[in-house]
Amino acid sequence: MANTPFRHLASRITGDRARALDPEEERVLDKMNERLPISRDAADVADERSTIGERLADRVAAIGGSWGFIIAFTCVLVGWMLLNSDVLTHWGHAFDPYPYIFLNLLLSTLAAIQAPVIMMSQNRQASKDRLAASLDYEVNLRTELEILRLHEKLDVAIAERLDQLLAATVDTAR
Template identity: 65%
Template sequence: MKTPHPLKSIDIAELARRHFGSTPDALEPEERRVLAGIARHTHLSRDVSDLADEQSGRWERLADRVAAIGGSWGFILSFTGVLVAWMVLNAGLLQLWHLAFDPYPFIFLNLMLSMLAAVQAPIIMMSQNRQAAKDRIAAAHDYEVNLKAELEIMRLHEKIDQLRIEHLETISRHQAEMLELLHSRIEPRPGAAPDAAGPAG
């Protein structure tokens, strides 16, 4: 386990005190990540889909694929074609040769449809739960990015104010030096004779 660099810890503690009036341990995990990013001068923007994939398993990603296929027009048209072919074969062509494996009223077809609905519904719910988790990750990520932008703007204002104060202090110092130089040139030198020229007349 690597020991954290002391400078980073000091920076994070100083940032937490300055911007939140608290210690890093008392902050939320998102706020600590933002302060760590500011201290290390790293960016926080990432693809939310990649973050969600890192926190999901193989079966959750499979549920997403199944839900995506089941909610497409390709699946609807294909499944409609299978149903129509099933009914035409069992109620027409195969019925003529007494080879229908599921004659009207298609009891086996109803059983297959019920099983498909029973399996597909939980898969769709799993995908919806995963989408809700993605939304929560996206909201937390947006909060971190917005918080870092706000803190960076505040730090930028502080730097600009500090530069402005230093600039004004430099101007004031130069003015004082110029006034002192001006007074030294205007004041008569010791021992110098005053101007003896008087009014004519």
């Protein structure tokens, strides 16, 4: 990055660290120099970076962790048990009679697949949280640098005005 007024301000603020700025700090200085906004929506950035598998894991976790899924799954289980119970199969044609071994196999398979998918979604959410924290840091750094720059401008303007007043006072005293 070229030596800009913002680089000079950052070097004054950070001291010796100015030569080894983090990528986020470099990005903030670049955006300040270009007079562009730094804020970005963390959800949009995360969605841009996500793969098809990650989006699928999010959908599975969203569906599997909903009341609609729990109610529908309970209805399926009750229906399965009723179809294979002695109540409705008085002809003796139950395809999975009590103790519902096939149903247990299906439930175990579902749990074995659903648990890692939900964990993938949780890992992705943690990654989104880290990204949001990083973006917040960039915005906060930009804000801090802009405030310091404004303070510097005000200090210079006040010093110039005081010099003018002092010069006018000296001239009127003569």
